[in-house]
Each structure stands twice: as C-alpha cells, then as structure tokens.
Amino acid sequence: MNVIECKNLTHYYGKKLVYEKLSFNVKEGSILGLLGKNGTGKTTTINILNGFLHPQNGECLIYGENTQNLSPQNKARIGFLIEGHVQYAFMNIHQIEKFYSKFYPKWDNAPYWQLMSKLQVSPKQKIATMSCGQRSQVALGLILAQDPDLLILDDFSMGLDPGYRRLFIDYLREYAKEKNKTIFTTSHIIQDMERLIDDLLIMDFNRVLAQRDVKSFMQEFKQFYLELDDPSVDISNEDFVINSEKVSNKLELYTYESEDTILNFLKNNGIAHKNFRQVKMGLEDAFIGLTGKY
Amino acid sequence: MWKSILYKEWLKIRWFAFIYAALGILVVGNIFLKVQHDFEFSQAENYWYSILFQGNQFYEYSLFKFVPLLGALVIALAQYFPETVNKRIKLTFHLPLNENKALLAMMLFGAFCLLAIAAVLVVLFTGLSGMYFPSEIIQSALISVAPWFLCGFTVYFLTALIVLEPVWKYRFLYLLVAATLVPIYLQTAAARAYSPALPLLIVFTVLLSVALLFSGYRFRKGEM
Numbered sequence: 001m002n003v004i005e006c007k008n009l010t011h012y013y014g015k016k017l018v019y020e021k022l023s024f025n026v027k028e029g030s031i032l033g034l035l036g037k038n039g040t041g042k043t044t045t046i047n048i049l050n051g052f053l054h055p056q057n058g059e060c061l062i063y064g065e066n067t068q069n070l071s072p073q074n075k076a077r078i079g080f081l082i083e084g085h086v087q088y089a090f091m092n093i094h095q096i097e098k099f100y101s102k103f104y105p106k107w108d109n110a111p112y113w114q115l116m117s118k119l120q121v122s123p124k125q126k127i128a129t130m131s132c133g134q135r136s137q138v139a140l141g142l143i144l145a146q147d148p149d150l151l152i153l154d155d156f157s158m159g160l161d162p163g164y165r166r167l168f169i170d171y172l173r174e175y176a177k178e179k180n181k182t183i184f185t186t187s188h189i190i191q192d193m194e195r196l197i198d199d200l201l202i203m204d205f206n207r208v209l210a211q212r213d214v215k216s217f218m219q220e221f222k223q224f225y226l227e228l229d230d231p232s233v234d235i236s237n238e239d240f241v242i243n244s245e246k247v248s249n250k251l252e253l254y255t256y257e258s259e260d261t262i263l264n265f266l267k268n269n270g271i272a273h274k275n276f277r278q279v280k281m282g283l284e285d286a287f288i289g290l291t292g293k294y
Numbered sequence: 295m296w297k298s299i300l301y302k303e304w305l306k307i308r309w310f311a312f313i314y315a316a317l318g319i320l321v322v323g324n325i326f327l328k329v330q331h332d333f334e335f336s337q338a339e340n341y342w343y344s345i346l347f348q349g350n351q352f353y354e355y356s357l358f359k360f361v362p363l364l365g366a367l368v369i370a371l372a373q374y375f376p377e378t379v380n381k382r383i384k385l386t387f388h389l390p391l392n393e394n395k396a397l398l399a400m401m402l403f404g405a406f407c408l409l410a411i412a413a414v415l416v417v418l419f420t421g422l423s424g425m426y427f428p429s430e431i432i433q434s435a436l437i438s439v440a441p442w443f444l445c446g447f448t449v450y451f452l453t454a455l456i457v458l459e460p461v462w463k464y465r466f467l468y469l470l471v472a473a474t475l476v477p478i479y480l481q482t483a484a485a486r487a488y489s490p491a492l493p494l495l496i497v498f499t500v501l502l503s504v505a506l507l508f509s510g511y512r513f514r515k516g517e518m
Contacts, residue, residue, distance in 0.1 A: 052384060053516030076390035086380040090306055102298040103390055 001028045003150050003182045004049065008058035011044055017206050018044050021058070024201055024211055031176055031183040033197035033214075035190060035287055040203040042186040043083065046154045049184065050080060062150065076104055079148035083155045085139040089128035093121065093138060097145070104146045112141035115171075133164035140168055144175060151176070153185040157192050165189070169196050194283035202290055209290050214283065221286050223279040224253040224262055229272035240265070243292055252279070254289035295391060296399055303373060303403040310372040311407050314365035318415040321357050326422045333426065345431065355419070358439050359480065362446030366408055370453035373404050374506075378457060383513060397510045401454060401503060408450055412443045434485045441488045444499050445479035451502040452476070458509035460517050 004026035011018045018041040026032045036042050047053035048060050051067045060067040065074050088096055093116050101107045115137050121130060127138055136156070143151060151172075157165050173196050176183050187193050193200070200217060202210040210217060221242075231249035235241060240261065243254040251273075255262065259278055266273060281289065332341050377383040386400075387393045416436065423432040452472040459465045479495065488495070 047516060050384065050388060052387070052514055072390035072392065075388060078388070080384075080388045082380070082382075082384055084380060086382055086385070088302065088376075088382065088385065089379070090376055091302075095301075095305060099298050099302055102295050 003028050004062055006060040009055050010057035011055045026184050028182050029180045030199055031197045032199040033193040034186045034201050036203035040205055077149045079143035079146050079151040081139055081153040084158050085136040087127055087139050092124050092126055100142055106147040109145050111144040115141040132159035136160055151183045155186050157187045157189040165192055190284035190287045204291055220256050223281050223289055225279050226251050226273045226276040233271055243289055299399045300403050303400055307369050307372045310368050315411045318361055321361050322418045325355055325357055329426055355435050359442050362443045363449050366446035366450040370450045374454050374457040394507055397506055401506055437489050438485045441479045444495050447499050451505055454506040455509050458506055460513045
C-alpha cells in the first residue's frame, strides 16, 4: 500500500521551473530519502506534502487524501519535523509536552521523557535558549510521543553535530522498523541517509536522476577509475556514461554498466589506458557521482 | 484540543496582557488623582461650572486615547510575531485541526483578553466617576472613550493580518490601509461626537476580525 502518492507534480517559482511531471510513491513501512543539491526542490516537495504550497499542476495524496485538504484525522497520523527543528521556542519542555499531548489520541510521553532525561536542561528552560542539538531531541521526542504512522522530516541533520546526528538516526531507524512506520525525509548530509533510508529519490534541476531502493542502486551504480594515455580522449557523451570527472589524464567514470562492458568499449574503440579499477563508493560518493560536483 | 490552543496563546501574551492591564489601571488612577486634585483646589462648584458651561471640558479621560491602541498592538505582536519566526505557523497549521478554526481560536482568545482588560478598566473608570459625577456625564464620557477601545480591537485585527501575511509587499500595503483606517477612531472631537458613528464602527471592527484568515490562506497557498 502506498502511503504517499505524488502524480505529475509541476511547479515554478515565477518563471523558474523547479520540476515538471514529478511522480513518486512511498510504500507503507519504508524509509524514503529525498536527495538533491540546494535548489532542486526538496523543500518545495515537503511543502506540497504538508499542504503549504499549491503545485501548479499535479497532486499529492497522503492516505488517499489530497495534501492541500488534509482532514484533522489524517494530520494526526503525520509527524512533521520542520527544517531546523523548529518548535514553539517560548515554551519549556513541560509546557510543550502538555500542549501537544491533547491533540493526539495515541500520545505516549514515555519516549519523550526518555530523550529529555538525556538532555542537560533545567525543567523551566525555554526551548529558545537550548542548543540546536537539544532542540532536535525535543522535536524528535515530540514526534515519537505522537506515535504517527508517517513521519515527514525536512533536513533533520541541519545544525546538528555528529553525535546528535547519530543519536537522531539510530533512534529513528529503530523506532520506524520496530513499529512499521513510514518515513519521508530530506537531508543535505548524505552519509546520514545511508544509515537510515531504504529507498531514495535523487533530484537534479528539473528532473529525477534516480528513484529506487538504496541496496540495488548501490549495487548497480558504479565508479571506475582509469588513466588515459591520451588525455584529449573524451567519452563523456557515450550513452553508458552517467557522469564523468576528468583531471588531466585521470578519469572518474560513473555508470550503471558492468566492468566488462566498459573494458570492452575501451578496447573496441582503441582507447589506451592504465590503472583501470572499480572504486568502492558510499552513498555520498554515488550521489556526487550522479549529480556532479557542481 | 481547543484548550491547548488557548494555553499556547496565553503563554505568549500573559506578561504583555498584565502589563497592558497595569498600565490601564495606572492611567485610570492618574485621571482620578487629577479629578481629586481639581476638586480640592478649584472647588467643586467651579469644577462643575467648567464642565457644564465651558465647552465640554470634561475631566481628563483623554489620557485613555492611545492606551487601548498600544495595548492591542503589543498583545497582537506578542501573539502573532512568534508564529512567523522560522515560519512557526506551520506547526499550528499541522495540528489535527481545521486551519481556519485554529486561526479563529487564536484571534478570539486575543480579542477576549483585550475585552477583559477593557472591561476591568471601564468598570474601574465608571466606579470612580460615580464618586464625582452624575450618570449623564459618565455616560457621555463612556461614549467618548468607546471609539478608542474599538480602535484597540481594530489595531489588533489589522496587526494580525499584517504580521501573518507572508509577502512583505502586501504587508506594506496593509500597513498603508491601517494607517488610513486607524485615525478614523481617534479624531479629536467633542464629547459624544462619535455617538452616531459608533454602531457603524462596531460593525466595521467586527468585520475586520476575520481578516487574518486571508493571510493564513495566502501562507498555506505558498505565497512568498
């Protein structure tokens, strides 16, 4: 069953096209990461999903309801983390728990207080005076206490130091898998996503570059390194080349094709080279390989 | 759920509401200190004569003129500005409530606080007036201060509209509208001069109360 269904989304800011006819689904119980460089439409997508933006064309459905008119019952099933872990900063941790607890029928404050016990904050300390890491734990604790079926997280890693990022991810993944929660998330730190997500959607300016499960993507998308005898050789326009980076005669080649196919191509076209090897990639390397460094 | 919304609003405005109420009480106290002073030093007969026969020189309730305006402005800013920092209003719109009803609940709570403070001040003012003046003069004074309290509500509703508006250009436009409308309530006028206009001003002020829904709608539509 699809929890999120977005069909043919098209949006412009003025005359600038963000994307055209973007479609994607998020299956129940999966964790999907929306990856892309700045300005490729990640926050635009999150805003459409939360009903804070009308797309020029297309629609998004969450649990079968158009996101522009979500019913209160459906909103209660969605946990939403705003970029920067924004919360009601004029409240303290007791006040904010008291505030939210009345809205959600499944509210369970145990995970919230468990997280709060790890923070070095005084009971009356306002959220505004907490560090970014502490605020992230408050926001996460509130979402866990809400016990939503779907979590929408907008750049959860923003402003967090590595320790808090790891804490956030580990908590979240364990929680989601244990309780069969669905997560739709963005983050500009791709390494974090590698530990968290099952599926990925990689966006570039105006288009989708990849939309699949992380495991198969990491198996099929490859990086090869070789040193060309003739640095003027250019194979960047070949069909199988997804992206390439060349410095002098050193070529990094990104492709979905196998090592044999590449070697055969080089041989058949008489492209002399040396030190050919496949380079092991992490998700961040693969992301950069797919989207380019610029 | 609705109690929670009121709780959130109360947390934002409580100190500002107390300060406004305290300021209002100080102003009422000041008015009657002056009345007491004039009664003592001008003799009651002379004071009465000046009120009745020298061109409506009523006691100095004009000190009230800008107090409701300032109080309403401060309370509206305290209530709505924190919602716009980091677009925090998204949190309110994401609550399992109808978005318009949530905004209306916020507005009604703020307006109720203004009304409660106005009621305290008017009761205090009327009670103290009763010690010095007959009901005809008190009635005239109350009709004269009514537009100033109405002005407070108008400023509150317009501030909500302006602060929640997502586009600066429109904020500026609404500000110009506010700068045109608000002085209508504050014209220098003889006692009871606003009497014929009061019903119309009340209707106009009540109509303005829902203006913030338009800013909320524009925010949800994604205007930026």
